[in-house]
Amino acid sequence: MLAVLEFFTIDKPEWTVEEAAARLGVSTATAYRYFKRLTKVGLLSPLAGAHYSLGPAIIQMDRQIQICDPMLRAARPVMIDLIQYAPEGSTMLLSRPFHDCVMCVHQVLGHGPQQPVSYERGRLMPLFRGATSTIILAHLSPRHLKSLFKRHSAEIANAGLGKTWDQFRSTLAGFRRAGGCITRGDIDSGRVGIAAPILDSNGAILGSLSFVLLQAKADEAITGRLFSLTCAGAREIERAMADETVVRPARMKMALRAV
């Protein structure tokens, strides 16, 4: 039944019960029952003419995430602080892994005119391109990486992360050792990404903190300085989370496993 939710995309944000029934391969009556349940908790909302769209509960839960999410809470002040150091037209991102992708969960715009950035709050971005993603990738568990390499070796080779498993492994180990990652024009041409990992107290990856700069304003000296700043910011976020959070032993994480 939850599969219905995945039907609703930006390209097709409205579905009728019948359309969904056909795609699910269930009877209309069953689809009605699904829609009714999802509507009751507010995940769907009826429009005129038997069409449905995503519902108000999502807005409500999004607010809860904004208020409660530990990483977001810890990161917000740091990001507002750090963006001051970046040249005009820069953006600062907080991102986390999701499915086989990376999602931006918070974005702080710098001063000066802004051109659009591909990373945008809530948008899924590729896991193998861009500093923001790569530094997250580099800290995934070996088990997880192995599975990814099996399923995406072409894409990985294409992104220059290695043609063999050993190359891939050692490329990522390099990023881990460096403490961060810098890419140029990987996602948006004319943009430079500078990212550092955010780890929990057990060393598991939670997400990344990153700058996106205009390439024109990103010479060696600047990127170098911002790289250090990004890493320092990530450490600050980790510290803030550790202070706020009840310390808990690391445990298995279903979401990251199966991926």
Place this chain on the structure above:
Amino acid sequence: MLAVLEFFTIDKPEWTVEEAAARLGVSTATAYRYFKRLTKVGLLSPLAGAHYSLGPAIIQMDRQIQICDPMLRAARPVMIDLIQYAPEGSTMLLSRPFHDCVMCVHQVLGHGPQQPVSYERGRLMPLFRGATSTIILAHLSPRHLKSLFKRHSAEIANAGLGKTWDQFRSTLAGFRRAGGCITRGDIDSGRVGIAAPILDSNGAILGSLSFVLLQAKADEAITGRLFSLTCAGAREIERAMADETVVRPARMKMALRAV
């Protein structure tokens, strides 16, 4: 299974599988299955130590709503426009009914220093107090109103909307005739609310457009002018939606029925 989602609130944003199993009254194994399914679609996300919180899919779907929702799309430019006419420290809200409450789905801040407003994107507000809510209430279907009156007559009387069903009916009819609603200090003391309904092409209520002003800056003349502006804005939003949307016949709406 969807009931699990409602466990996650701002007061308790993290749950363990065992806690949820106990509250659901199901076995641990079943709760694990629920959490696994919800995690797979991203509605939940595992934290360290067997704790779970709301997941990244919510952020993704929220973005979709921001981009796709017809009322929101139509309202955004109008709201940016209208807020210019309001005195310092004002806010403009777009709201919609949800459960037995009203939820703000978009908020535009005016110029000048801002004090916090109770209506806040994603927060549920009472249906019987404040202009924003009252004008929505006034346009609910008779069937729906009857059900509400049965279940909330004390609250309704308390809000001055009528002690009997007939009083209640006629109070609301008055608001409908007036084309909008003005309240003073109903929700936040020292604030004035000015609201107009947003209806679909069949006359069903979709939500409300409203100003929240500082009472100190809201004399008769100003509230009168802004009342007209609010009504005009609501009409603009309705027109914009009608232009963008494929015209569809009005049909039954499950969500509004059962409430």
Place this chain on the structure above:
DNA sequence: CACCGTTTTATCAAATACTGCAAAATATGT
């Protein structure tokens, strides 16, 4: 690196709850 406690998945028989069909009920348009 093998151990231990915890968390998570897998197994399987029993049973509940879900499905599909068709008809009734509810809304809407003319």
Place this chain on the structure above:
DNA sequence: ACATATTTTGCAGTATTTGATAAAACGGTG
């Protein structure tokens, strides 16, 4: 009011889900 579109309901049969238990996977530790 009638015709049509949409949504709900009742019912029989089955399939999915459930709970109890066992097994596996994981992190932490010595």
